Every structure is written in C-alpha cells, then in structure tokens.
Amino acid sequence: MAASRDDVTASNGHIPHAPPPLTLPDHLIEEILQWLPAKNLLRLCCVCKSWKSLISDPYFAKNQLRGSRKATRLVLCFKNASHDFIIQSYPFPKVLNAVNVSGTKFIFGTFDWMVGSCDGILCFTVKNNPEFLVLWNPCIGKFNILPPWDTQQREGSYSICGFGYDSSTRTYKVVGGFSYEYDCGYQSIEAKVLTLGTHTWTRIREFPSVLPLQYEPGKFVSGTVNWLLAHTASVSWVIVSLDFRNDSCEEVLQPDYGEEAVGPLSLLVFRDCLCILSRTDMFLDVWLMKDFKNKESWTKLFRVPDMQNYGFCIYPDALCISEDEKILFGYRGYM
Amino acid sequence: MAEETESTKTEPLKTAEEEFKKLEITEEEESELKLETSDHVTFMVEASIAMKFGAVQQYLEVSPAASASATAIPLHNVASRELILILEYYRMHDWVDAGERDLKEFDERFLKDLNYEELKELLLAANYLNVEKLFNFLTKSIANIIRNKDVEFVRTFFGIDNDYTPEEEAAYREENAWAGVKFV
Numbered sequence: 001m002a003a004s005r006d007d008v009t010a011s012n013g014h015i016p017h018a019p020p021p022l023t024l025p026d027h028l029i030e031e032i033l034q035w036l037p038a039k040n041l042l043r044l045c046c047v048c049k050s051w052k053s054l055i056s057d058p059y060f061a062k063n064q065l066r067g068s069r070k071a072t073r074l075v076l077c078f079k080n081a082s083h084d085f086i087i088q089s090y091p092f093p094k095v096l097n098a099v100n101v102s103g104t105k106f107i108f109g110t111f112d113w114m115v116g117s118c119d120g121i122l123c124f125t126v127k128n129n130p131e132f133l134v135l136w137n138p139c140i141g142k143f144n145i146l147p148p149w150d151t152q153q154r155e156g157s158y159s160i161c162g163f164g165y166d167s168s169t170r171t172y173k174v175v176g177g178f179s180y181e182y183d184c185g186y187q188s189i190e191a192k193v194l195t196l197g198t199h200t201w202t203r204i205r206e207f208p209s210v211l212p213l214q215y216e217p218g219k220f221v222s223g224t225v226n227w228l229l230a231h232t233a234s235v236s237w238v239i240v241s242l243d244f245r246n247d248s249c250e251e252v253l254q255p256d257y258g259e260e261a262v263g264p265l266s267l268l269v270f271r272d273c274l275c276i277l278s279r280t281d282m283f284l285d286v287w288l289m290k291d292f293k294n295k296e297s298w299t300k301l302f303r304v305p306d307m308q309n310y311g312f313c314i315y316p317d318a319l320c321i322s323e324d325e326k327i328l329f330g331y332r333g334y335m
Numbered sequence: 336m337a338e339e340t341e342s343t344k345t346e347p348l349k350t351a352e353e354e355f356k357k358l359e360i361t362e363e364e365e366s367e368l369k370l371e372t373s374d375h376v377t378f379m380v381e382a383s384i385a386m387k388f389g390a391v392q393q394y395l396e397v398s399p400a401a402s403a404s405a406t407a408i409p410l411h412n413v414a415s416r417e418l419i420l421i422l423e424y425y426r427m428h429d430w431v432d433a434g435e436r437d438l439k440e441f442d443e444r445f446l447k448d449l450n451y452e453e454l455k456e457l458l459l460a461a462n463y464l465n466v467e468k469l470f471n472f473l474t475k476s477i478a479n480i481i482r483n484k485d486v487e488f489v490r491t492f493f494g495i496d497n498d499y500t501p502e503e504e505a506a507y508r509e510e511n512a513w514a515g516v517k518f519v
Contacts, residue, residue, distance in 0.1 A: 020494055021452065021492065021493065023493060023494045024458065028459070031474045033478070034474075035475050035478035036478050036482060037482075040483065043486065044486065046486045047486055048490070051495075
C-alpha cells in the first residue's frame with residue numbers, strides 16, 4: 001500500500017510525502033466523478049462500497065448524462081441477413097466524410113426489431129422470443145430483460161412501439177401495441193405501457209384508430225413518444241403523441257405544407273424538436289416544430305431537391321441532421 | 336528610409352507608454368478588499384476579483400461595512416498558499432488580452448506545478464470560497480487524472496480504504512468484465 005502511494009506522488013515528479021493522503025468529502029468526489037464517462041464509472045464501483053452506491057444512484061446517473069449531452073451518435077448496423085449487428089459510435093461529421101472510425105463493437109446474436117432508444121439505452125426485441133423486450137446500454141455493456149408482453153402479435157397485424165423517459169416520475173417507459181380486427185376488416189391498435197421497475201403492462205385508453213403504414217419506432221421528444229400513423233380509408237397522415245406523464249394520447253397538428261404533398265412523410269428528431277420530412281413533386285422539405293405541440297411554431301428548416309431524379313427509385317430516409325444543418329439521407333437497399 | 340524605421344520604432348514605444356499610464360489610472364481607481372487567510376496573512380485584492388468569490392459576497396451581504404473599512408474579511412478555510420494560487424488563476428482568466436491559447440497554456444502550467452495533494456487542497460479551498468470557474472477546472476482536471484487509471488491508483492489518490500471482501504470484489508469485477516455479451 002505504502003509503495004503504491006509513493007508511486008502516485010513520484011509519478012507526478014514530486015518527492016514522496018509521509019502524511020496520509022488528504023481525503024475529500026463525498027460531495028466533492030461526486031463532482032469529480034461526474035466528469036467521467038460511464039464506462040470508467042462502472043469500473044470505479046470497485047473502489048469502495050460508498051462509491052458504488054453513489055455511482056448506482058439514478059440521480060447521479062442523470063446528472064452525469066446531462067454533463068455528457070454532446071456525446072457521440074450511435075449507429076446500429078446489421079452485418080448480415082441473420083441480424084447479427086454491431087454498434088459503433090460515429091461522431092457526426094465523420095459519417096458525412098465516410099472515414100474509418102474506431103468504435104466499440106458488441107455482437108448480439110439475435111436482435112429482432114428496434115423499439116427505441118433514449119439516453120444511449122437501446123430497447124429491442126429478441127428473435128425466437130417475441131414476447132421479451134431487452135434494454136441494452138452499449139456504453140457499459142449491461143442489459144436487462146423486461147417483463148413479457150401479455151399480448152401476442154397476430155399474423156399480419158400492425159405494430160407500434162416506443163421507448164423514453166418520464167421526467168415527472170423519473171422513470172423510463174416502454175410502449176408497445178398491436179393492431180386487432182374489430183369490425184369487417186377494420187383494425188385498431190391496442191397499446192400498453194410498462195414503467196421500468198414494475199411488472200405490469202398498462203393499457204392506454206382511447207388510442208386513436210389509426211395505423212402505422214410501415215414499422216417505425218416512435219420518436220421520443222419532450223416526454224412524449226410520437227408516431228406517424230394513417231387513417232387507412234383515406235391515407236391521411238396523423239401524428240399521434242403519447243404523453244408519458246399521464247399515458248394519454250393526443251394528435252399533434254402538422255404544418256401547412258403549402259403544396260400538394262406526395263409520398264409518405266417521415267418523422268425525425270433534431271435539436272430535441274420534432275421534425276417532419278415532407279415530399280412534393282420536386283423537393284424534400286424538412287419542417288421543425290420549435291415549440292412542441294404549438295402548430296404555429298412549425299418552420300421550414302430547409303428544402304432539398306428530390307433525389308429521385310438522380311436515379312433512385314425509392315424514397316430516402318433522413319437519418320440524422322448535424323448541428324451545422326447537414327442532413328444525412330439513407331436509402332434502403334433490397335437484394 | 337532611415338527616418339521611417341526610426342519613426343516606426345518610436346511609435347509602439349509611445350503607445351506602450353500610454354497604455355501604461357492608462358493602466359496606472361485604472362489601478363488607482365480600482366477598489367480593493369482586504370482578505371485574511373487561515374494562517375493570518377492579509378491580502379489586498381482587487382474588488383473585481385474578490386467579488387467573484389462566493390464566500391466574500393456572502394460575507395459582505397451580512398456585514399456590508401467591511402467593503403469600505405479596514406477590517407479584513409476572514410477566509411477561515413483557505414491558507415495563504417492556496418489564496419496566492421487562486422488569485423494567480425483569476426488574474427490570468429480575468430485578463431482581457433488573454434487569448435484562448437494563452438489560457439490553455441496557463442492552465443497546463445498551473446496544473447503541472449501542483450502535486451496531487453496540493454491539487455486536492457486547492458479544490459477544498461475553491462469549494463469553500465465558492466469560485467465556480469476554478470472549481471469546475473479542478474474537478475475536471477482531477478477527473479482527467481483518474482480517467483483510465485486502475486482502481487488501486489484511484490484508492491491511493493483519494494486515500495480510500497477498500498471495504499470490499501476479496502470475494503465481493505472478485506465477483507464484482509467479473510460482473511463488469513469488459514466484453515461483448517452474447518445472447519441465446
């Protein structure tokens with residue numbers, strides 16, 4: 001012990017001191033640790049029991065997260081058709097420059113579909129066990145299996161899902177739902193919410209009778225999960241927003257697109273605001289709602305020429321927008 | 336040609352002199368506060384800097400007379416050695432002409448001159464004085480020192496005794512082994 005103490009002082013180029021090292025009060029330790037990344041912190045739980053309880057405290061985690069807000073973007077890529085996937089951290093400009101990046105790689109064998117992500121935690125379902133949802137924090141390499149769904153997905157039914165944080169109760173929540181046929185081919189969605197740490201899926205009352213035309217995880221913004229759904233009869237788009245504070249649904253009004261919108265809309269999140277990608281004959285417009293649930297605050301962020309003219313035959317997806325307002329599009333490729 | 340070089344030589348000298356005069360004036364105008372450290376050393380400190388210390392502000396709120404009088408404001412938990420360092424830091428960071436690079440170089444040198452014990456003592460002083468900028472700088476710097484160091488180093492650094500049993504510690508390290516998790 002004494003030898004290593006000498007090492008500490010000697011490594012700083014000073015003469016070793018005889019007196020024992022100065023100890024700092026807990027609140028100063030907390031302030032210091034808050035600057036460290038999660039993977040460092042996990043290891044430091046081994047220092048002593050009080051450090052472990054400090055680091056495992058949800059309040060500490062939340063503050064630490066706030067301090068590291070400007071973190072890297074995680075990109076999930078599938079290696080092959082069997083859905084083995086890797087996750088890599090990509091600082092945004094590097095994605096655009098397409099240079100090699102070093103990232104921590106994890107391999108799961110049996111990812112099925114994505115439920116959502118929030119604060120760097122991923123929520124997804126597992127193959128062969130569709131009733132189970134898994135939470136995974138790739139940064140610290142820990143995962144958690146959630147209580148099973150009590151609803152089975154029927155063949156051919158639509159599904160919705162989402163994952164987010166409820167700041168009023170300081171808990172993470174997962175929402176999922178499947179469509180069911182209620183009248184001569186008409187379908188509606190039955191959605192349920194699970195609060196992390198509890199074991200029951202609670203049914204959301206009065207989920208509007210609209211359906212997702214394609215599977216896309218809900219977008220988490222301002223304590224709500226948002227989906228772009230459609231009235232099947234008229235194919236008119238509706239943004240349905242589930243507020244985690246009271247687990248109730250509401251429609252979010254869309255901007256006045258101005259021109260005849262063609263093709264599907266897409267939802268995305270940028271600067272913690274909800275965005276819509278709309279398509280006209282010639283252009284793609286990106287709309288941003290500065291003030292959540294305030295229709296007047298929709299502003300057209302930018303307009304890009306539609307890339308269908310460049311020989312692409314399918315609609316591009318906006319993957320993300322950088323702080324300097326560069327937008328990254330992705331095309332789904334089919335073999 | 337010769338005249339020209341002559342004039343360009345004198346030109347900056349003149350401005351430097353003017354600058355100096357200006358500085359003298361501002362120094363005269365600048366009010367000062369008397370601070371007394373725990374080892375009973377008194378310091379005359381520019382009010383603009385002393386007022387950045389939360390502890391000084393708080394003292395003056397309670398006894399506003401101290402700002403004008405000759406009474407020294409006591410800093411019970413700060414020794415003269417720490418106060419000198421804190422003033423050095425704030426004078427540099429307050430200096431209007433200091434560029435980003437100057438400050439970076441200053442910060443690096445400032446840290447290099449401190450051993451780990453002095454660094455912790457300075458953090459305690461900064462915490463007592465309630466000086467946000469230096470406090471954040473110090474906590475961040477200590478975090479950088481322990482970043483990626485092993486657990487043993489961290490314990491020694493903070494003088495912490497390991498209260499885990501060897502079995503508990505082994506189990507914990509096992510649990511957090513840094514590896515990919517395979518799902519079945």
